[in-house]
Amino acid sequence: MDKSPLVLLDLVSRLGNLMRTEGRRVGQDEQLQSVHVEALVYLSKANRYSNTPQALAEYLGVTKGTASQSLLLLDRRGLIERYQDDLDRRVVRLRLAATGEQFLYDAQPQLAWQHATRNISPNRIRNAVSALRETLTTFQLDNEGTAFGECAGCQHFERLSARAYRCGLMGDRLSGPDTRKICWLYEEKGSGVGEGE
Amino acid sequence: MDKSPLVLLDLVSRLGNLMRTEGRRVGQDEQLQSVHVEALVYLSKANRYSNTPQALAEYLGVTKGTASQSLLLLDRRGLIERYQDDLDRRVVRLRLAATGEQFLYDAQPQLAWQHATRNISPNRIRNAVSALRETLTTFQLDNEGTAFGECAGCQHFERLSARAYRCGLMGDRLSGPDTRKICWLYEEKGSGVGEGE
DNA sequence: AATATTGATTTCGACTCGATACTACATTAA
């Protein structure tokens, strides 16, 4: 019986905890908790379908009530802006305010991690990424969660021409940069996940 | 410029968050938060030098005050036992109570993760482990943290004979099972960490 | 038009967490 999956779990949990601590450290000048920093980072990466409290809650793995609290705080501090969606007036859209952009630029929340991985070859990192990504996808499938991902690799992604793309699910055209943001409607191409042992 | 370290960070954070949620889920029958579950798991793996509030706090990445609170709760619930050290009466030693052992056995906090990793080959997992372990060690060195680890791979580990071992730092003899628990005095063999790019 | 569903917010209570202060014991220096 192989114990290495448990060792991996241990490492992921510990690194996750450390990064949460790191997030707290990074945000303390602005009185932010690590969840708040994570939320800001998320908003800087979310595409136009995914900048809502709902998607954020799924991403962070908290309930929507909790997410609402955090967003309230970020709004009070002027780090984000909230505005209503035109088509569906229940939906609240979120956007980093200039202050929020500046904060991310100044605080560099990922710096410590980049340092910690500096001696690991790109290749080993990509291998680790692939293993963890598969773990995440499988876990999400097991638990009816949302996977999140970029257009490349998504079932609904269509290429219209050399530089024109389209989301088959939403029916919108997408720009190049659009396709590199993360989306909570993401669905893995080739629905089957496990190809067996 | 390679973005994959940041992708890895993202995956580790998200999986960390998910496992925290999972820990909460697992503990809800017993009214435990994920930190409590993590503490119990830690105590089930900690060796004789590492079963103290101090070591636990370092491991979980919280302050000793916070750790103290969590331990108080676990004690009230009868999941752990606390007793004084004979040599240094300031030191509190911790041990899983029978109820705590039973809880871990019943709740299987790692089950969801084991499922999520079921389709990943042992080899890929070991590669990911090695990359993350190096990340953790480097991070700890950067931040004067404690690395934790098993005797194999520790500077202070000495083999006396086929089945007799010794910790050079504490001067104690160790049994075989002892050497497979985790220790907060662990120091990586070959102190140099980064061999450059 | 009535009902169900959905996105978001509010409220509540238990708990986390860092900061600070404090107690008890241990080690060192005088």
Add this chain to the structure above:
DNA sequence: TTAATGTAGTATCGAGTCGAAATCAATATT
């Protein structure tokens, strides 16, 4: 021996997290 310093752990406080449940408003379904 005593005094000063250091260390392990606990207590307390306040801001905030978090899930659960209730609520509200807008949209879908019937």
